[in-house]
Amino acid sequence: MPPNRPSSGWIIDPDLDEIDLDPSDFTSSLPLKKVPNGDVFQASRAGDVERLKYLLESGVNVNARDQWDSVALYYACLAGHLDAARMLLESGAICSEHTFDGDRCHYAALNLKVRKLLKAFEARPPPLAPLQAALRDTFLSCEANRVYLEQSEAIYHVSGLSSSGVSNANHFPPDVVFFVQGRPIEAHRVILSARSPFFKRKFKTDWRGRSEVRLAREKLSYPALYSLVHFFYSDRLEIAVDDMEDLVRICKGLSLPEEDRLPAALHRVLQSSLARSTMQQNLENDVDRLVSSFDVVHMNDCVDDLADICVRVDNKIFRCHQVVLASRSEYFRARLSHMKDFHEGKVGLPSDAVPCFEEHDLSMEAFEKMVEYMYTDGLKDINPGQAEEMFDAASRYLLFPLKRAVADVLLPQLEMVSPAELCHWLILSDMYGVIKIREYCLDTIACNFETFADTRDFRAMLLTVPPPSGDSSLRTTAPSAPGAALNTDQGNLLDDLREKWLEAEAADLDKRDESALLFDKRLEMLMLVAKKESETVVDDIQDSPA
Structure with a gap:
């Protein structure tokens, strides 16, 4: 796995073996x-x-x-x-x-x-997906786990990893600690239960309510169990060859699913929690019977979903897991870490219910989609009408990859929309910085420019965006002066549209500046037409009878 990158820049890993660079x-x-x-x-x-x-x-x-x-x-x-x-x-x-x-x-x-x-x-493995990377950081932010990784030369040489990129800022406290050969492994019940039927059964029986579990020394190898628990969090197995036999013996005893991975495991946990959330809501509403056969079939599975936090959104209660919310979103990590004994939203709940807090200015449909992404790293479907709320939620909850997931689901649906709708999506994607949708809209408009130029909605849109800069230094063919600073802000929409149009028209390189000026003049004409159309609409409204 590549080293963690600090937000301030990209720095080559000093521990790369044998690269020998000056x-x-x-x-x-x-x-x-x-x-x-x-x-x-x-x-x-x-x-x-x-x-x-x-x-x-x-x-x-x-x-x-x-x-x-x-x-x-x-x-x-x-x-x-x-x-x-x-x-x-x-x-x-x-x-x-x-x-x-x-x-x-x-x-x-x-x-x-x-x-x-x-x-x-x-020889390095590819980078982890966001879900696995987030939970791995949570696992390694636990002090005992991080100390072992730093001290273990065997694991270091096998994986090429370093824990230096994991800071206490990612820390979320464990709810169970295993002691093997006198050394601790810190973990979270819901992750272990989701990945292994053995752990799920143990947490319901022998280990129920226990925050510490001491395992017999002769039965287990600490490095093997550590590697297995790390695998549960990251879907990546990192273990020294000498410990492989012990790991194989542990896995046989645990009856691990053969083709299960973290997103699928947490998806089952999410389904169970959502089902019980529905049942809890029905009980609050004095509904005497369950609302669907799904609830009946899964009721036993939902009795102990290991949820340790409730979130009330728009009068619906969602049973969730703090470690997942905190691992995926800095907003939730900060809120859960700095507040205790949540009482918000507990009105009407039993006194022994898990802690609860409320989220406002968010629909329950949007929150359910948001937790679907946090638990599974994907979205199965989404109503286009929800997109703007989802983009806003991604920014508010510091869950920026959610924008990309929404874009992936929406893009196939945009192939059939009208020019007016595409203009709407272009403005929306530019406002929220959704690059995939923004690029798709610009490409489509550039390749069908005259079709869009003939539509009133496109011309009206031109009045709502900044005019093209006309700065030739922003064009891809214009050389930059030595040492010139680069503006890394998102580009002007019409500047970018001009570049897309020049690419689509395959203009000769030595004539691109001339072609760009012609494009700018065409835009000016369209904006003049749009202004007249706008004035006509205003006059019609003023002249209409009250």
């Missing part, structure tokens, strides 16, 4: 360029790490191919841009030999320093 090696083999509106392939070839960082953080597929069947890493290696190649590798770019993309990158590498970088990353 500071002078970070100078590029080919001159760096700035491509403010370039795609991931252009940014990689130009060595524009600021643009590349923006694209990768926006959710661009790091292993996507262009029309020449090449990936971004290939271009970075071909041009000898070490920093760009490293950024792509940390984001999961494939570089293993004996794979199509990996071999091309190795053979195309311009110099030895790039080959060394590829070798250093070659």
Whole structure:
């Protein structure tokens, strides 16, 4: 797994084995360029790490191919841009030999320093998905777990990992501690119960209500059990060869599901909690019978769902799990860590009910979709009418990857919308910074520009957005002055539309500035028409009888 990246910048892992690079090696083999509106392939070839960082953080597929069947890493290696190649590798770019993309990158590498970088990353596993990464951070933020990782040379050499990127800011306290051979492993009941029937049964019987469990020394190996619990949180097995036999013996005794993974396991937990939430709501409303056969079938499974927090949203109560909410959202981690004995929203609940708090200005449908994403890393479907509320919720609850998940579900639905609706989605995606939808809308409008220009909704939209800057330095073909600062803010909508249109029209490179000016004049004409249409509408309203 790539090292954790600090928010302030991308720094190469100092613990990379045998890379043997000097500071002078970070100078590029080919001159760096700035491509403010370039795609991931252009940014990689130009060595524009600021643009590349923006694209990768926006959710661009790091292993996507262009029309020449090449990936971004290939271009970075071909041009000898070490920093760009490293950024792509940390984001999961494939570089293993004996794979199509990996071999091309190795053979195309311009110099030895790039080959060394590829070798250093070659044996590393790809980065974890957001759910697994978040829960792994929670597991390692527990002091005992972090100390063992830091002290264990065996695990370090096997995984190439370091816990240095995990801070106390990610800490969420465990609710159970296992002592094996005198050493602690800190964990959370709901994660272990979701992953293993053995733990689920034990927490309902022998270990019920216990915060500490001491296991017989002769039966268990601490490193093996630690690796197994880490696997439950991360879906990644990291263990020294010497401990593998002990791990196999433990797994046989636990009867682990063969093809189960963390998102599927937590999805079952979520279904159980939502079912019991429905039953609890029915009891509050004095409903004498369960509302569906699903509740009857699953009632026994829902009796002990290990929920330890209730969230009341729009008069509905959701049974949730603090460790999942805290791991996925800094907002919930801060709220759960700094408040105790929640009494908000407990009106009408039994006195022994789990703690409860309320969330306002949010529909229960949106909250249910939000927790679906937090537990499973995905969304099955979404009503387009919910999108704006979901984008807003993603920002409010510091759950920014949720925007990308909503966009993934919505994009297929946008293929059939009208020009007026597409203009609405463009404005909405620009407002909330939803890059995938914004790019799709711009591409569609650029490829069908005259069709949109003939629609009144598009012309009206032109009056609501900032006019094009007309600054030629923002265009992808204009060279930047040496040392010039790059504006990394999201680009002007009409500037970006102009660039998309120039790409779609395949304008000659030496005529792009002239073509761009023609495009700007066309926009000016359309805005004049839109102003007249707007004035006509106002006059009609004023002249209409009261």
